[in-house]
Amino acid sequence: MNKPVPPPRLRMALIGCGQIADAHLQEAAKVDSVEVVAVCDMHMDLAKQAAARFRVPGIYDNLDRMLAEAKPDVVHITTPAHTHGPLTMKALAAGCHVYVEKPFTLDAIEAETVIAAAESAEKKLCIGHDQLFDPTWLDCRSRIAAGQIGHVRHIESTLGYPISGQFGAVVAGDPRHWVRQLPGGLFQNTISHPLYRILDLLPDLHPRVEARWDRTKYDFPTELWVQLRGAEITGSLTFSSSVYAQRVTRVYGDQGMLEVDFDAQTIRRHTAPKLPGAFGRLEMPFRQWREGARNLQRNLWRFLKCEIHYFSGMRNLMAEFYRSIQQDTEQPITNAEMLRVTRIMDEIFADCRSREERVEEFVPETRELEVVR
Amino acid sequence: MNVFLTGGTGFLGRRVAKSLLERGAHVRCLVRPSSDVRSLQSFIGHDLWNGVELVTGDLTGVDACRRLIGHSDTVCHVAASLSGGTAVMFLNTVIPTRYLLAAASQAGVRRFVQISSLGVYEAANLLTGAQLDEQTPLDSHPELRDPYTYSKIVQEQVAWEYRAQTNLPLTIIRPGVIYGPGRGVLSNRVGLKLGPVLIKMGGSQTLPYTYVDNCAAAVSQACFAENVDGQAFNILDDGLPTGTQLLRKLRRAGQGVRALWVPRPMIGPLSSVYEWYSRWSQGQLPGVITRYRSDSMWKKLNYSNAKAKAQLGWRPHVTFDEAFDRSIAGGQA
Numbered sequence: 166m167n168k169p170v171p172p173p174r175l176r177m178a179l180i181g182c183g184q185i186a187d188a189h190l191q192e193a194a195k196v197d198s199v200e201v202v203a204v205c206d207m208h209m210d211l212a213k214q215a216a217a218r219f220r221v222p223g224i225y226d227n228l229d230r231m232l233a234e235a236k237p238d239v240v241h242i243t244t245p246a247h248t249h250g251p252l253t254m255k256a257l258a259a260g261c262h263v264y265v266e267k268p269f270t271l272d273a274i275e276a277e278t279v280i281a282a283a284e285s286a287e288k289k290l291c292i293g294h295d296q297l298f299d300p301t302w303l304d305c306r307s308r309i310a311a312g313q314i315g316h317v318r319h320i321e322s323t324l325g326y327p328i329s330g331q332f333g334a335v336v337a338g339d340p341r342h343w344v345r346q347l348p349g350g351l352f353q354n355t356i357s358h359p360l361y362r363i364l365d366l367l368p369d370l371h372p373r374v375e376a377r378w379d380r381t382k383y384d385f386p387t388e389l390w391v392q393l394r395g396a397e398i399t400g401s402l403t404f405s406s407s408v409y410a411q412r413v414t415r416v417y418g419d420q421g422m423l424e425v426d427f428d429a430q431t432i433r434r435h436t437a438p439k440l441p442g443a444f445g446r447l448e449m450p451f452r453q454w455r456e457g458a459r460n461l462q463r464n465l466w467r468f469l470k471c472e473i474h475y476f477s478g479m480r481n482l483m484a485e486f487y488r489s490i491q492q493d494t495e496q497p498i499t500n501a502e503m504l505r506v507t508r509i510m511d512e513i514f515a516d517c518r519s520r521e522e523r524v525e526e527f528v529p530e531t532r533e534l535e536v537v538r
Numbered sequence: 539m540n541v542f543l544t545g546g547t548g549f550l551g552r553r554v555a556k557s558l559l560e561r562g563a564h565v566r567c568l569v570r571p572s573s574d575v576r577s578l579q580s581f582i583g584h585d586l587w588n589g590v591e592l593v594t595g596d597l598t599g600v601d602a603c604r605r606l607i608g609h610s611d612t613v614c615h616v617a618a619s620l621s622g623g624t625a626v627m628f629l630n631t632v633i634p635t636r637y638l639l640a641a642a643s644q645a646g647v648r649r650f651v652q653i654s655s656l657g658v659y660e661a662a663n664l665l666t667g668a669q670l671d672e673q674t675p676l677d678s679h680p681e682l683r684d685p686y687t688y689s690k691i692v693q694e695q696v697a698w699e700y701r702a703q704t705n706l707p708l709t710i711i712r713p714g715v716i717y718g719p720g721r722g723v724l725s726n727r728v729g730l731k732l733g734p735v736l737i738k739m740g741g742s743q744t745l746p747y748t749y750v751d752n753c754a755a756a757v758s759q760a761c762f763a764e765n766v767d768g769q770a771f772n773i774l775d776d777g778l779p780t781g782t783q784l785l786r787k788l789r790r791a792g793q794g795v796r797a798l799w800v801p802r803p804m805i806g807p808l809s810s811v812y813e814w815y816s817r818w819s820q821g822q823l824p825g826v827i828t829r830y831r832s833d834s835m836w837k838k839l840n841y842s843n844a845k846a847k848a849q850l851g852w853r854p855h856v857t858f859d860e861a862f863d864r865s866i867a868g869g870q871a
């Protein structure tokens with residue numbers, strides 16, 4: 166019997182050979198439907214190093230030329246956030262599908278323009294919300310669907326982001342770094358992940374947003390607190406540069422809670438004790454111990470099968486996106502969702518700014534109080 | 539002499555600044571808005587500080603670099619990025635170097651001194667015990683090296699290209715591992731740190747080290763010396779220890795480290811196994827150790843500093859024992 170012939174691989178090109186480009190090129194090599202044909206960067210040296218390390222044949226420092234000569238089917242945009250909109254428009258105009266890194270665009274107005282262009286060109290878009298496709302998050306979703314915590318009521322995301330880390334140090338060391346020029350500064354480049362993890366389970370189109378940012382020893386805001394209130398579900402996001410590096414989301418239901426730790430790749434379930442009084446105090450640690458043992462067993466097994474990868478989610482998302490192109494099915498992340506996340510981010514930063522302005526007005530009064538004291 | 543100095547706030551750069559000032563040069567020192575200027579000032583000291591002119595800026599374009607160079611007649615380019623992924627190192631080392639070279643050639647400077655690294659050579663293909671000197675070719679597969687070395691090799695290639703195109707008078711300094719107070723004496727050349735344990739690689743290989751003050755003297759000498767256009771110089775001290783000798787000395791100084799020893803014949807095969815596993819597991823363990831990298835790093839070689847002594851007239855005045863004591867006393871940053 167003849168084996169079914171797989172569809173031809175799609176030609177992928179990437180623009181922006183910076184830090185995250187490595188992950189795209191590394192994960193693309195693991196997806197059968199992808200053939201990487203070219204890389205591009207405004208600096209030829211950057212394009213060359215990416216091409217040399219990942220054995221990519223096409224090397225460009227000009228997007229138009231890359232689009233014309235390499236003729237990609239899909240363009241991955243891994244440049245700074247403020248360039249996402251214009252570069253996506255160019256790739257769409259050249260007839261390409263586009264995978265664009267988070268944050269989608271500079272703001273919701275630009276997002277609407279890009280989405281309209283994609284729809285009229287009948288091309289597919291993908292936003293780099295890769296952690297939604299991380300095996301641990303997928304597992305969490307299926308445990309919620311199986312009713313392990315009842316109805317979801319509240320989601321809490323924490324991002325611990327020491328500025329001394331790999332990405333933060335680059336931003337702190339350079340006052341003119343592009344991240345600092347974004348309307349939402351450091352947060353616009355970082356909170357997509359913890360935010361879309363909340364919004365994945367909080368479906369309201371217009372949840373109420375309250376947000377505040379604050380500074381530590383740096384000359385830009387480094388702490389952020391966000392509250393989201395939907396009709397039935399609430400969310401809270403904490404970004405802190407003063408706690409250790411962590412990516413954790415807790416999903417609270419009316420029957421229990423699931424804690425997803427993306428770095429440890431573990432899920433822990435908490436529920437109220439079933440046994441009364443002092444017995445409950447024994448039951449709870451026992452259950453936590455059993456939960457820990459299950460996580461260990463699961464990760465050990467995954468390790469043996471070589472499944473523990475930092476960017477597993479990106480590979481899964483990429484595979485689904487490419488499949489949706491080949492089979493002309495629905496995108497893994499809808500355009501409406503990209504727009505909703507972008508709009509809520511806009512509201513977060515607008516609220517932070519308005520609060521900061523109000524706080525600044527109070528400054529003289531505070532000084533007076535100090536004098537009186 | 540008016541020297542425009544980049545990286546002057548760093549470990550090596552501040553000593554280069556001091557050495558240049560002591561020899562009577564005027565130093566126009568680049569500082570970034572985020573640089574720690576106060577610690578530079580206290581290091582240079584009150585008496586010499588008059589010879590320093592600070593210019594604040596970034597090497598973010600040819601015009602910006604041109605303004606920063608001002609009327610300097612010499613450029614001493616020490617700045618480079620020492621950590622981060624390949625892209626970050628390229629963005630912070632290679633790209634600024636391109637801008638600075640173009641600006642320096644526009645400014646018509648009499649000399650451009652660039653700090654490269656002893657790691658740029660193709661050591662992987664040398665035979666054990668071979669001589670590594672300035673005749674050894676640059677690595678023709680820089681992409682196989684670690685991100686830092688890759689960026690330094692390309693940075694050097696870029697400088698040579700500029701010289702070929704514009705006749706910019708260029709002198710390259712290739713220091714070995716620079717150590718001194720605040721940096722400690724252990725480095726990857728001895729072995730790899732895995733948490734609190736040092737995986738000691740071999741032990742009989744000579745460590746290509748240079749004490750920071752000795753190295754700074756060589757850099758400042760390269761700014762002054764005659765007839766060194768188009769030359770590269772390895773900078774290494776005399777009387778260098780092997781890895782085993784260094785660890786023994788540390789133990790005697792009460793600073794012993796817990797070490798796990800990989801005997802020399804095992805380094806290559808173990809590196810190959812790790813490299814294979816990393817590839818087979820599609821990067822479950824990162825590909826930081828490869829056969830090529832370990833052949834470049836831990837081979838027993840004979841290093842020579844004869845050219846720097848002969849043509850720069852440089853001498854490593856601080857002996858290894860003295861430098862070791864000063865480094866230990868200065869603690870680790």
Ligand SMILES: NC(=O)c1ccc[n+]([C@@H]2O[C@H](COP(=O)([O-])OP(=O)(O)OC[C@H]3O[C@@H](n4cnc5c(N)ncnc54)[C@H](OP(=O)(O)O)[C@@H]3O)[C@@H](O)[C@H]2O)c1
Nearest residue numbers: 545546547548549550570573616617618630653655715716
């Ligand atoms: N350390 C070694 O073992 C070793 C061995 C061989 C060669 N080298 C070379 O020696 C040189 C100095 O090394 P080091 O150990 O003294 O490094 P360091 O202490 O980290 O100092 C680096 C210096 O470069 C500046 N710098 C970094 N990126 C810059 C950028 N994009 N634009 C402008 N300035 C920038 C830093 O300025 P800020 O103060 O503003 O951060 C700092 O002054 C480097 O070229 C290095 O590659 C070092």
Ligand SMILES: NC(=O)c1ccc[n+]([C@@H]2O[C@H](COP(=O)([O-])OP(=O)(O)OC[C@H]3O[C@@H](n4cnc5c(N)ncnc54)[C@H](O)[C@@H]3O)[C@@H](O)[C@H]2O)c1
Nearest residue numbers: 181182183184185206207211243244245246248266267268
């Ligand atoms: N999914 C994730 O986990 C993740 C992680 C980090 C960054 N990101 C996102 O990826 C994007 C890039 O971030 P980064 O940290 O890699 O940035 P970076 O600064 O390291 O790299 C950006 C690269 O783009 C190039 N570039 C800039 N403008 C260009 C243009 N107009 N044309 C061509 N090339 C251009 C630069 O030369 C540089 O090489 C950002 O949107 C960021 O939020 C995602």
